[in-house]
Every structure is written in C-alpha cells, then in structure tokens.
Amino acid sequence: MGDDSVPFLLDQGTTKTYQIPIGHLDYKFIEKCTDVKHLEKILRVLRSGEEGCYPDLTLFCEKRIEHLDPRSRALRRDKPAATASDFTAEEWETINGELMSWVTEMNEDDKKPQFLRTDTLHERQDNLPPIRCSSSCLPANQNKKSQNKERNKKNIPRDYSEWDKFDVEKECSKIDEGCEESNSKARFFSRPSLPIIEKKIDTTGMTKKEKIFIATREKEKGNEAFASGDYMEAVIYYTRSISVIPTAAAYNNKAQAEIKLQDWDSALQDCEKVLDMEPVNVKALMRRATVHNQLQNYQTAVEDLNKVLCVEPENTIAKKYLLEIEKKLKGLKPVSETQGKGKRILIQDIGDSDGDEERGENTEEHERSGRDKKIVLPVRGEAAAGEAAMGNTQRKFHSKGGGSKAEDGETQKQKESTESRLKKGTAEKKSQKHLPDREGEVNGYLHSDQKSESPEAEAKKVSRWHGAGSQSAGGGRSTSLPPTAAKLKSEGNELFKSGQFGEAVLKYSEAIEYVIGLGEQSPDDLSILYSNRAACYLKEGNCADCIEDCNRALELQPFSLKPLLRRAMANESMERYRQAYVDYKTVLQIDSSIQAANDSANRITKTLIDQDGPSWREKLPPIPVVPVAAQLHRWDGGNFTSENKPRSTTDVNREEQLQMNREKAEEMFKTLKNEGNDFVKKGKYEEAVNKYSECMKLNNEECTIYTNRALCYLKLYKYEEAKQDCDHVLQIEDSNIKAFYRRALAYKGLQNYQASVDDFNRVLLIDPNVLEAKKELEEVTQLLNLDSSAVAGSQQKQRKKITIQEVAECDEQEERQFATSEDVVTDHVTSEEAVQKSVRLKTSKKLHISEPSNAYDFGQIINAVNSNKDKAACADLLTITDPKKLPVLLSNKLEGEMFLIFIQSLECYIVGKDPGLVYQHLFYLSKVERFKVVLALLSKNEKNQVQQLFDLLSENQNNQYSLEDLESLKKVYEL
C-alpha cells in the first residue's frame, strides 16, 4: 500500500486500538500536531502495523516526536549493543586500545611479588574501629548491670518493634555522650550544618597504588558534591584527597569550590599551591586572578591574567576580564558598577572552568548566577554611598547568606547600620527625635509579625524599613551590631524558625554577651536581641526569663511593642493577670489595632473581675500613659517581676543613664551580690534570685553569680532555670565543679538521670573527694536503673523526650510522622492561623498548667503533676479543664496514682470553692475507661479519702447537684 492511499481512507472511521481518526495518520496532520501524547499513540498504531505498514510515515512521526520532546518514551526502542562497526576506526582504536592497555597493566600488577602485603596487614587491623556493640564501651564508672543487659540484648535477634522500643537516649550516650541527641533532633528540623567527616585519611600501610586509588576516589566524591551544589562537602573531600596524595587537580578543584563559597583566602592559598606544582596552570591562574580581584589586589590580578595570555593568547575570557580590571585600576568607573561587574565576571569564569572540568552543571550555574545577582543588587545601591572599603566583609556575609532570604535581610541591615556608623556624630541626637517614626513603623509591621511571630521577620522588616526610610531614620540605630553578633543573631533567627528554641537562646545570649562585651552600647540592637531571646523563652515556656528579657529590652527601648506583648503573654501565662493587663493596655495605647492585645485584655478583664470583684481596677498597678512623644519618656516597667530594679526617672536621657551605669556598675554589682548572698543565708531564695539577676545585668560574665543563682533555683525547685545557669557557666568555664554539681542536681530534679549521672561523674573526675557527689551519684544511678519508665516524666524536658517517644511508640512510619507533625504544628504556630488564635495557642501551650487541647497534652501535664505530687497544680488543671472532656482526655491512661491525686486536689483546693465542679469531675471521672479497674485496686486508706471527699460534698450542698445525685454517684464509686 502506498502513501497515496491515505486520502482514500479519510473519514473511514478510527483505528482499532486508540480510536484515532484514520485521517490523523497523515503527513500533514503529524506535521502540525503538537500534542506529543497523541503523536505517541499514532506512532504506536503505525508501528503495530495494524492499519498497514508505512515505514516513511513512521519515521516521519518519530522525528516529529523527537523534535517536540526528545525525551519521549515512545522513542525508546530496543537496540542491540553497539559493536565495532558503530564506531569509526579511530574511535574503536582508542576504545579498544585503552581497555587493552588497562588490562595488561592490571595483570602485570597482579603478578608482582606481594611482599608488602603480609606485614602491613596487622597494622591495618589494629587501626580498625572496634566491633559494633562491644565497641561502645561505657565509661568505667558507669553502672555495670545496664552494660551487661545491653550486651546480652544485642546478640539475640531483635524484632522491629524492639528496634523501635530502643531507648535512643541510652544508645546515644553509649556511643558518644549526648552529641547524637541534637543530631537526631536536627534530623527532623533542619539538616545539621555539616556532617562530621574526617578531614584526613589514615593511609598507614597502603601501597602507592592504593593511595592513588583512594585519592582519586575522594576527588571524585568532591566533584560529585560540587556538581550537586554542596560546596562545603566538596571542599572536605578535596581536602581528604589532598591528605592522601597532594595533586594539582585536587588543589585546583578545591580552590574553585572555595571561590564558590567566597572563601577567598583559602582559595588563594590553594591556587598558589597549584602554581607551585604547575607554574603555568591556566585554570589556577584564572582563579587566582578572580580571587585577587575580589580581594581588590587588582595589580596582581592583572599580572595573573597576563600570564594566562602568555600561555593562551586567544583566551577571550582572560582578555575581557583583564579589560575590566584595568578599568577598575584606573578608577574610571564608579565603584558600584565595577563591583557589579566583578561579580558577573566571577560567574562567567566559573562557568567556563566547569566546562573544563567535566562538570555538567549548567542549570545549576544559571540558578547560582541568579542568586548572585540577587545579592549584588543591594551592594550596588549601597556602594553608591562610597563604601568601597566595606567590600570584603560584606561579601563574606553574602557567602554565609547562601541565598537565604532571611540572612540577606540581615546582611543588608548590617550593612546599613555600618553605613550609619559614619553618621555617628549626629546619629544620637537624631535617634531621639525619630523614635516616633520608628514606633509607627513598629506598629506597621507588627501584624505580619504576629502571624509568623519570629524575630527574623522583625529583622527583615526593619531592614526594609531602613532601605526605604530616610537616612536620618536609618541613623536611629546609632551603632550597629558587630559582624560576629549579627551572625549569631541570624543563626539564632534560623534556629528559632526551625523550632530549636533552646539553641536559639544560646545564640542570642552569645550575641548579647558579645555586644555587651564590646562595651559599645547599642541599645536598639541589644533591645532586639533581648526581645528575640524573650520570644524563645516564651516558646520554651520559661516565662520568668522571658519577662526578665522583656524588661531589659524595654529598659533599652521603652515602649517597643514586641517586648511589651511578649511580657504580657508571659505574665498572663504566669497568671499575673494584673501585670499582663497593664502590658496589654500599654500595647493598645501604642497601637489600638492589635487584635490579639484587645482580645487578651478583654479575657483578662473577665478573669480579674472574677478574681477581685467589681473593684478590680483599684488593685491594678498604674497603667503607664504613653505620651504622644513617647521617645523622651521612660516608663519604669521593671516593677513587674516585683523586684527592686533601678527605676529610671522619666526624663533621664538614655545615654546618660548608660554612662552612669557603666561607672556605677562595679560598685552596684558588689553590693547586689552581697545582698544576694545574705538572702541565701537567710533562706530567702526568691529574693536572692532577683538580686543575682540584677547583678547579671551589670556583669554577665561573673560565673559565681550564675552558680549562686543556680543554687537558689535548685532550692526553689526551678530545675530548668538552674540548669540553664549552670550551662551558661560551663560555657564560660568548662571545668567549674560547682556548676557541674548543681547541674547534676538540676538534671536529677528534671528526672534526666542519665545526664545527672554524667555530670556527677565529671564532678568526681575533677575532684574525686567530693562526698556529696558520690552519694548523689549512687542515688541517681539507682533511680536511673529502677525508673526507666519515669523518664518521660519531666515536663521541662518534654521536647527532647517527644522525639524519643516517637521512635519508641509507633511501628508505622505514618503514625510516627503524624506525631512529629503534630508536635511541629503546635510548636510553630503557623502563619495560616488567625492572629488571635495563634496568640491564644501560644499562651496555653507554654503555661505550666494550661488548658490541654488533647489527650497527649493532658497526659504530659498529668505526668508532670504526678511526679511532683503537686496538688495545687493539679487543682488548677482541673479547674480549667471541662469535666465533660475528662473521659476523652484521659482515654485509657487512668491510673491509681492519677486518680488519687485528682481526689486529693479536689478535696484540698476545689471543694471549698466550687463543689459543683467537684461533683461534675467526679461524675465524669466515673465514665473514664479504666475507672472500674482503678477503683477495684484502691486500698482501704485511699477509699477513705474518696469517702471524705463525698462527705465534704454533701456538707457543701450546692444547687448544681442534689443529695440523690450524690448518693447514686457514691454507689458508682462503690462506697
């Protein structure tokens, strides 16, 4: 059948398989058709031959598809392997020849005497890591029993559930104390910044061949990492390759990766090493020129480029580059433009050399250059102001930014503040005047911020404001964050964003310390740092510290919205409703449109009316009036933590205040410390804590203050705070025996026995004669052994434990993931949620006793309550919990202990106030799943307690229940 037959077949129905109109099997149709799917079907029909055989049409169709979609699956056809005939003679020669020579080389190699082998073997084996399990030797002083148990367990078969039941924490501490914990956590949030890869390879006993083999492979790994855009990893693998055998290629590639990372100094060194080995390596010369250009050593860059042109006179890129740099040298162009161009060239160069190095990464390259451009933009704008000298530091910032927007913002801000440093002379006065501007601005961005509630958003906004706002407003930030602090801050922001509040706190604290340590006071930035840290504390539920930080922030920056809001929330969480009310009201004075503040204020009003009656307003602390020109007034907001903070008078200029502080700091520090010590002696720990906290504001590097305060916290059973103080001390002084001892006690209080044991061991390591430590150690070790189930008890350490439970509880991945996501959801209150809701959620979650939203929350709180036998807390919990929800909240977790503490707290705290509620609770308690079982297991004594409660109920008659009701309920309780 010829092609002519097609027209005759037109309109004669469709094909059998795909119901394609026969008319589509036509040159004209195929030529016009752009639907690849349809064409593929046509091709299949044509290939099948069911409508007749048209080889030309088939080929035409194939070509058309290839034109439209070269990757189409329909084009894949079975073909035999290529043979010599598929290649030109020369090609085949090279392919075959290469293989043959390799084969001969290999075979010859193998026949060589192998004298090296036997004597090196043992040496190699000694270097091997120990066998798994028995490998993980515990510290000698650790308990032996557990060690044996673990070991036995290893060798018997383990089923999946057992794998899951593994106490991750124990395993980790066995392998390497604690370090894994953060890792496993990080696994679920963000990737650890860099995996720990050894930078050197042990090559003892290796033959030359083996070394080459390994060096090549490490280099290949570096190339692969480079290709996937992971330059850090690439640098590590090149370093490893170099550690085996230093080669020019590895150095050269490493230099390229370092250029990508904008680590100019290292890149320069590596280029120089290459040039030591191969003085005319063009790639290395080009790269060195790039680096020199970036370091603004234009002269040397020109020299390098000239060398390149000596070797390769036709190298167009080098020529172009040379021109650019020469222009720069002459200073014909404004700095800004050349800077921009410098960047562009850098990219070109990289693209070019990549081609040389067989790294197909074009797409990646595009992407990268896009990113670079993004970064360049602000540079241009900025450079117009003539900030040429800043070049290097700024670019380093960019490299760390790594394209992350948040950090870009940060960098920009940093730059701007640096710029503003120039105007320092006038800045201070201006800052005073322009405060209202800033306040307004703050209001402006608060909304968006509430949604994400991350300090990072603040940074972004602020920087945008800077960018857009007038120069003088920019000058408001009279001094800038130094780079180190800015970096710490942005790291903190990142951590905050990823939900690692504890770590974020550390970063912020470091930043704060750094800023304070510089002596150069920059109240604005410091205030933001404090405010950010406060946000972390709030997230962690550490309300006391949150308030403290807010106070500091407010001292530095009176009437800033965020610290005020955060303090309000913290106060509310701590049930200091009056203070919270005052704060919310202040916030509303500044900006009445903040919905969250409005709602909270209303809510609190209700609570306060309930609490204090109609005259509740009289009991309020004075609400500070926010003056229209708020900037000149200082409101002494420090009194909320009810300590004697230095109350600054309203009209004292901030600058003067700071000046004064510095002078008097030392003196005050001493007196405060002594006062604190006195309080400790008298046993008034609360006051002592306040004194010490005061001290810290003056000097936060004095370790003794922290250890002293930790002691107070211990006495006050505030273990988490105590731990934090000790952590702080240990950061400064890593062998402070007191800090270790107190942290161990804190861990014990937090029921983190493993950590406690570790710390006691460290104490004993430092001074083996500390009897108390020995005693405590014994006790804790016993606790640790007895009580593996109670690990989940501590409220404060919840976050870490959750991760473990996830692994421990669920067999199914889905379930486990669900649990995590739930955790995440409650942690980061997402921006999707309504503003109002988000605020509520936060307060309730972070409260020690808050309304539990689900059975899990409730279980956590109950665990915490149970472990402390804290009846008051339990009573609080029961007060805010809707009795009807009890069966749901308790699900099947009701236990005797829990039951008892319910009864006790109802009896001690609630029955007097609200017998109706007690009745309700008892009623619904009896509907809980395991109620009958628990009841059956009660001892006589315990039954008596229940009886007592019922007696009290019948005494305090209430209209919410009748005596009959009570009697019938009694029966349910088998009394």
Place this chain on the structure above:
Amino acid sequence: MSAAGLERPQLVSHVQQALSYTLFDCKWVPRSARLLCLGSAARGTGLLQLYELRGGRLALLREIEKAKPIKCGTFGATSLQQRYLATGDFGGNLNIWNLEVPEIPVYSVKGHKEIINSIDGVGGLGIGEGAPEIVTGSRDGTVKVWDPRQKDTPVANMEPVQGESKRDCWTVTFGNAYNQEERVVCAGYDNGDIKLFDLKTMSLRWETNIKNGVCSLEFDRKDVNMNKLVATSLEGKFHVFDMRTQHPTKGFASVSEKAQKSTIWQVRHLPQNRDIFMTSGGAGSLHLWKYEYPAQRSKKDSEGAEMGVAGSVSLLQNVTLSTQPISSLDWSPDKKGLCVCGAFDQTVRVLIVTKLNKV
C-alpha cells in the same frame, strides 16, 4: 546510526562467554582485570569461577565447587590487599573465602534459615569509614549485619515481630558510612517495603512502600552522607530518593521512572560518578541513566520544616542484549565504563560504556 546518536554514551559488548550453569551474580575482583561468576551447577551444587580478561576473551583461571548454590557475593568488607570474597548461599550460609586458598572458608556462619538473597559489604576497599561489616538479607525475613571479626553471631539483627508475617527480603545495601559512627542499612522486601535502619542509633529511621516487590536497592555512594537511593521494582519502575533531606512526615522526596514493562533486576551506580547508574531489566535490556539535581535540593514547607526536592532522571542509552533477564550487574571499580553482566541465558558479558566523561 546518526551522528547525534554517537554523542551519547554507547554500550559496547566487548566479550561474551557462555557458561554451563545458572549464573546468579558476577563481580569484578578489585584492583585487577579478573571477574568472578557465582551460580548453581546443574546437579545442585554451587559454582565459583574466576575469569581473567585477556585481549578480547575471558580466560578461566579457576573453578571452585561448593555444596550449596551461591546466590550472591561481595568484596565490600575486605581490604584492598586481602580481597576476600563474602558469599551468601541457598542454605543461608555466609562464607568468606580467600580465593587463593578456597578450600576452607576464612569465616563461616549459618546465618539464616533460608536462602540469602542479597549481600553487601562496607568498610573495606577503602569504601566507607568504620568497621568492616557485611549485611545479609534472606527469605526468612531477617536482615543481619555481621562483623568478620565476631564469630557465630550477628552484630545487628532486624526481623519482624513474632507473629507478624515474614516478608521475603530481596535486597540489602549499606550507606551513609561517611564517618566511623554513621551507617545505615536499607532493605527491600517482596511486598514493596523499603526499610532504612540506622545502625548508629539502632533504630528504624524510615520506611516506605513502593507497591511492588523491591528487586534492588543501592545508594549512589556508600561512603558519603546519604545522598541518593535507587530502588527498582518488580513491575518495571524504579524510584530515586533524595536522601539528604528527611521531612518529618513526608520522608524523602523521590522521582520515579518506568524503564520497561518487565522487572528491573538490578541497579548499579557508576563508581566514578554517583549520578550515573545502570539498570538491568527482565527482557534482557540495560538502561543507562543520569540523575539531574533540581535547582534547589530542599525547600521549606508551610510549617517551616525542611523537605527534599527530587530531581529528574534522563535516559542516556539503552540496549537489549538477551531475551532472558539480566540478573546481575557490576561496574569495574578500577576502569571507568567497564562493566560485567550475567543473564539467565547462561552468558556472562563484559561491556564497555563509552563517553562517560562527556555526560
């Protein structure tokens, strides 16, 4: 063939050698031009043949017969000097042989009740930091990790809970061995389950199901921070997981590609470039693939958690060598582009893949 076609890598059949027994696995001997064929002789015994590449042919150097058919082998846990071969056989025995003295195994253990389907080693040949270890996966449903220095008992054992149905484990592989502590084992089962066991924390780190039996699993490199994992399946699809970013709920991002209608028996990454890999199919075909990374390998989801972004896979070349399934595949660790494959048509083929540098 068009000129454009020649730009792409070509698969050249260099040597074909017919065998007289069923071939299950073939392996290059590291640092040499020799290769090993493992299989089952007609009378139900195990056979181990050592060939050397000489000119355009394979010269048989040695033939060793063992009691049980040998299913799989690896050099992964031996040093470059020793080059001991670890094998798993139909009887569930794990043996380590010194090929120069093959009469008695260097190490032997009856590790499983049934056939060992798959074996992998790490920590040897300079690949992977840490202790040399061998992992075996068996029809009895268990996956066991062995240290050649510890007799008789595995150092880790992963098996289903008592009572839970035992799935046939078809494939095991090591990965993530970038330092002395980190190491994972990934196992694939006949029901499509893939389980990732973290040997450092001794926990099940991740699992998923790809709906069809998992025939082969391999990390792109065992000795880097987990980067990619390829899983091939019974019905002709394979999945590439980006293992860098684990999302708390969604796990690892993946891209899947259908190569052909028949089972994909094996996947092997080019040792010199982790982004290129070859799959061998049930219809005697070989497909050479390249993985391309996305512009951004991870992104933040609405809750701020990092999640991976999968790249894409493109076909570089495909050939059909036989009508029978190609059951085993191995790249030479020493010569880029040299590979060996064994098919059920009782033939072992040495292939050259050209132009891998230009991919």
